[in-house]
Amino acid sequence: MTLIDHLNWRHATKAYDPNKKVSKEHIDKIVEAARLAPTSSGLQPFRIAVISDQAVKDQLAEGAFNPECMRECSHVLVFAAWDEYTPQRIDSIYNKTTDERDMPRGRFDRYTDMIKGMYASQTKEDHFIHASKQAYIAFGFALAQAAELRVDSTPAEGFDNAMVDRILDLPGKGLRSVLVLYVGYRDAARDWLAPMKKVRNDTAAFVLNY
DSSP: HHHHHHHHHHOOOOOOOOTOOHHHHHHHHHHHHHHHHOOOOGOOOOEEEEEEEHHHHHHHHHSSSSSHHHHHEEEEEEEEEEEEHHEEEEEEEEHHHHTTTTTTTTHHHHHHHHHHHHHHSOOHHHHEEEEEHHHHHHHHHHHHHHHHTEEEEEEEEEEHHHHHHHHHTTTGEEEEEEEEEEOOBBBBTTTTTTTSOOOOOOHHHHHOOO
16 A cells, blocks of 8 residues: 555544554554654654653643644644754754764854854744744644554644643653654544545645646
């Protein structure tokens, strides 16, 4: 089957079977797909919290717009972006890059000095917005990998960010939550969207050809 076949199969699951759990192998692959996603300047300015503990899911569900999905899915993946770009964070990434490529540290100083200057002229909120956009790219990769594995998923922005940040102590890690991905296996009897036709704009209306 092709990626398109898998994407036609997936939908935003509306009800999960709480007794069916996604294997660690599959969770690792979904996270790995996100880890391998492209990011601006290769900085990977976000992290993924993988939550399987039921007590933590129950806490998080108190601030979710779809609390049943939060409680009943197998895992919750929280994508959290850097709260700011700092010279130290940028240097850490590029030192790792040069070390692993057997290059001298400082090999990319001209470029990193440029992006440090660019971020220095912006606010911390600008930084977070930019980092959040990078998280969205990786989020798409995770969705696609879940579909290829025939793992059901639900992308969600509807949650209390402040509550999630507090429960997971994200500010202490220099992070802020952006969006969540519920993963698991659908409860066919309760997932009202599952039997419905997938509807999208026709290609002719969707694509602008020049």
